[in-house]
Amino acid sequence: MGELRPLGDGLNDASRALAMALRELFEGMELSVRRYAARRQRDPGTFSRYLNGTRLPPWQVINELFADLGEHRGTVVTPEAIEFVRGLYGSAVDAGSSPNNAVEILEQQLADADRDSRRSSVHGDVLGDALLDRTHRIADLEVRLSQLEADRSAERRRADELAEAHPDVSGLLEERDALRSEVRRLETDLRNAQALHAAAEHRCDLLERQLEAVETVTPALPAPAVSQRMPKILVVDDQPDNLIAMTAVLATLDQDLVTVSSGKEALKALLDHDDFAVILMDVQMPEMDGYETCAHIKRRARTRDVPIIFLTAMGAGPEHSARGYQAGAVDYISKPFDPWALRAKVAVFTSIYLERNTQ
Numbered sequence: 001m002g003e004l005r006p007l008g009d010g011l012n013d014a015s016r017a018l019a020m021a022l023r024e025l026f027e028g029m030e031l032s033v034r035r036y037a038a039r040r041q042r043d044p045g046t047f048s049r050y051l052n053g054t055r056l057p058p059w060q061v062i063n064e065l066f067a068d069l070g071e072h073r074g075t076v077v078t079p080e081a082i083e084f085v086r087g088l089y090g091s092a093v094d095a096g097s098s099p100n101n102a103v104e105i106l107e108q109q110l111a112d113a114d115r116d117s118r119r120s121s122v123h124g125d126v127l128g129d130a131l132l133d134r135t136h137r138i139a140d141l142e143v144r145l146s147q148l149e150a151d152r153s154a155e156r157r158r159a160d161e162l163a164e165a166h167p168d169v170s171g172l173l174e175e176r177d178a179l180r181s182e183v184r185r186l187e188t189d190l191r192n193a194q195a196l197h198a199a200a201e202h203r204c205d206l207l208e209r210q211l212e213a214v215e216t217v218t219p220a221l222p223a224p225a226v227s228q229r230m231p232k233i234l235v236v237d238d239q240p241d242n243l244i245a246m247t248a249v250l251a252t253l254d255q256d257l258v259t260v261s262s263g264k265e266a267l268k269a270l271l272d273h274d275d276f277a278v279i280l281m282d283v284q285m286p287e288m289d290g291y292e293t294c295a296h297i298k299r300r301a302r303t304r305d306v307p308i309i310f311l312t313a314m315g316a317g318p319e320h321s322a323r324g325y326q327a328g329a330v331d332y333i334s335k336p337f338d339p340w341a342l343r344a345k346v347a348v349f350t351s352i353y354l355e356r357n358t359q
Contacts, residue, residue: 008054014091019053093240120197127190141176231277232256236266263288277353283312298328
């Protein structure tokens with residue numbers, strides 16, 4: 001088994017602690033970096049940089065390490081160990097957060113969406129070919145059955161002879177009905193594949209726009225007067241990768257971003273600060289979800305007027321959005337979101353806050 005590269009020079013304490021924890025997990029499998037990278041179809045050089053702390057891995061890579069170590073040992077990694085590494089990861093994210101990290105995460109999400117799009121497109125082509133073949137076979141059977149029925153009608157005298165000459169009529173009818181049933185199933189599968197393809201293409205488009213928003217710095221709001229202090233933005237999401245991406249997308253607004261990873265932390269932040277222009281909140285969070293957190297915020301006289309925008313991967317169906325508005329949110333946006341639209345919405349609520357506090 002090849003030796004690991006030494007830890008990188010100049011690592012901060014958080015990155016060094018995370019790298020040492022990942023190295024301990026990896027060494028427990030007794031594999032070389034190259035062999036493990038081949039198993040997971042990853043670049044060995046990139047994976048080696050994850051282990052020496054010079055590059056922050058996506059959380060998915062760490063999840064794979066837990067799964068593979070558990071399989072190697074024949075036991076499941078304990079929740080305590082996972083939470084310990086998650087804490088190290090969050091600290092490393094906070095210490096090394098930058099637009100470059102956001103670009104890397106968004107590029108990985110874009111690659112996943114593109115792979116889904118290509119798979120659904122290929123699946124759709126296969127289903128289309130199968131559907132066309134079954135349709136042609138049905139048409140051929142219809143012609144043959146029509147000819148047989150015409151013969152039987154025109155020559156009633158020879159009905160018995162025709163029945164003996166064509167004993168497979170009932171079999172043809174059964175085959176036709178079976179093919180029709182298969183065509184209906186294939187049509188349903190094709191529609192589903194096309195819908196998946198369209199959804200994946202939409203995700204690709206939004207993720208590309210997020211990448212463009214992260215890589216292109218454009219001010220969204222005019223600079224306030226010298227005596228006017230810009231309000232803060234509160235971002236609530238339990239996934240560190242999402243916090244990095246949101247920070248990068250909103251960085252050009254020149255406002256302080258307060259990022260927290262739970263509903264309880266959000267309520268504490270609202271007690272510590274009273275100058276939030278808007279709250280961007282994930283719906284799906286452990287212990288206290290976005291709806292419950294929103295309800296707590298709206299019950300407090302001090303915070304009930306702070307606008308809340310839900311950001312969720314659950315979709316924007318009527319049943320989800322209706323619950324969000326009922327909880328007190330002003331907007332409900334699906335992930336992956338349009339970065340330009342999100343910044344525009346935040347800018348509007350910031351302007352409202354500034355106008356209200358200068359009157």
